[in-house]
Amino acid sequence: MPLTVKTFASAGDAAHALSAERGARYLAGGTLVMRAVNEGDLSFSTIVRATDKALARLDVSGSRVTLGAGVTYATILAERELAFLHPVARSIGGPAVRNMGTIGGNLFAPAPFGDFTVALLALDAALSVQSGFGGREIALEEFLASRDRSPGALVLSISFQRPVHSDAFRYRKIARIKPKGASVVTLAAHVPTSGGRVTSARIAYGAMAATAIRAKSVERALEGRPLDPLTIAAAVAAAAEGTSPVDDSLASAWYRREVVGVHLRRLLSGPD
Amino acid sequence: MAKTALQFHHNGREIAVFVDGGANLLSALRDLVGDMTPKFGCGQGGCGACTVLIDGDPHLSCLTLAETVEGRSVETLDSLKDGPKLHPLQTAFMEHFAAQCGYCTPGMLMAAKALLDRNPTPARAEVVEAISGNICRCTGYEPIINAVLAAASGGRARA
Numbered sequence: 001m002p003l004t005v006k007t008f009a010s011a012g013d014a015a016h017a018l019s020a021e022r023g024a025r026y027l028a029g030g031t032l033v034m035r036a037v038n039e040g041d042l043s044f045s046t047i048v049r050a051t052d053k054a055l056a057r058l059d060v061s062g063s064r065v066t067l068g069a070g071v072t073y074a075t076i077l078a079e080r081e082l083a084f085l086h087p088v089a090r091s092i093g094g095p096a097v098r099n100m101g102t103i104g105g106n107l108f109a110p111a112p113f114g115d116f117t118v119a120l121l122a123l124d125a126a127l128s129v130q131s132g133f134g135g136r137e138i139a140l141e142e143f144l145a146s147r148d149r150s151p152g153a154l155v156l157s158i159s160f161q162r163p164v165h166s167d168a169f170r171y172r173k174i175a176r177i178k179p180k181g182a183s184v185v186t187l188a189a190h191v192p193t194s195g196g197r198v199t200s201a202r203i204a205y206g207a208m209a210a211t212a213i214r215a216k217s218v219e220r221a222l223e224g225r226p227l228d229p230l231t232i233a234a235a236v237a238a239a240a241e242g243t244s245p246v247d248d249s250l251a252s253a254w255y256r257r258e259v260v261g262v263h264l265r266r267l268l269s270g271p272d
Numbered sequence: 273m274a275k276t277a278l279q280f281h282h283n284g285r286e287i288a289v290f291v292d293g294g295a296n297l298l299s300a301l302r303d304l305v306g307d308m309t310p311k312f313g314c315g316q317g318g319c320g321a322c323t324v325l326i327d328g329d330p331h332l333s334c335l336t337l338a339e340t341v342e343g344r345s346v347e348t349l350d351s352l353k354d355g356p357k358l359h360p361l362q363t364a365f366m367e368h369f370a371a372q373c374g375y376c377t378p379g380m381l382m383a384a385k386a387l388l389d390r391n392p393t394p395a396r397a398e399v400v401e402a403i404s405g406n407i408c409r410c411t412g413y414e415p416i417i418n419a420v421l422a423a424a425s426g427g428r429a430r431a
Contacts, residue, residue, distance in 0.1 A: 003294030034335040037294050038315035094405015096330040180404040
């Protein structure tokens, strides 16, 4: 059945259209929405898109980075100021997918996809969201918790503090197929240290629940402690707490719970 | 439902077609333009058989909403041929037995062309990365990687 495609020059107008129509889905890079179209998904009848250049804007000059929701992984990889995110972007898709997929779309990717969002969650990102009722800022964690229940809003941009030092941000994606494959488990950590002790630790997992999640027990085990073998052992002991992975063709839920600690240990221990 | 008029450059030639709402670029190319070189594999972004270049960059045509290429340049495998003369990549694929069933070949060639257009002397790892979004179930990839490397060094020898 043909769909109605509504194209807007402004992101605000697209957000209005998205709020006004229950059966509307926003199309960014197409890697999720067109896949649904090709599979005959009947849950939406209208595709809304925006050609607004503001959605592809990057502001990477200051300590707070702001990225338009329509920024692609290829754009991230071309930006030297975002080198700490290059391993994340490179772990997603092949070159074609990286030319198409957007970081805004990644926020909506169902597990085991959505690796970029795992990194953003560890960076404590905030989203600027626009609906028919106006714009607002929302923490990524809060957004993910209600993602599948609150349609009708458009994510405009994503912002986060740049890691103070390069070693503070770490990322690991475990996939069975190299160099490209969906995630068995994805881990991202922001572990800044002050006076040799971890402060404001943020650990995020992908493919360990329906959306990217924080590993709060691990964060508590790290907080205020030096990143030494004793602390890491305590963190690893809490690695699977609060997770709810599923069985899929890549790994069983049991396997994911078993190995997440192994990969957390490697992530926290630093470069192999 | 109304059709949408769409104009774009197909292998350097201006093309105008009417597409259905929600039609993807692959179906527009195959059904409306009559270019059968991009293949339908999975429809999910997993196989790369439908890879085309949009403004020089590889894209999956099955996941590209047709009307998003309005005014842009779309390059398919059909652009590589020059009468009976093969493109150096095609010759290399032939000489290195890089095609068996041939279904992935159009996508492989376009992914490889995108690489060589940007980087005429890639390292082996760069070739592997460039075709990482393209699945081949016959060759085991090694002949394809060797063919791309041979086409790259062949090009350098000519230059």
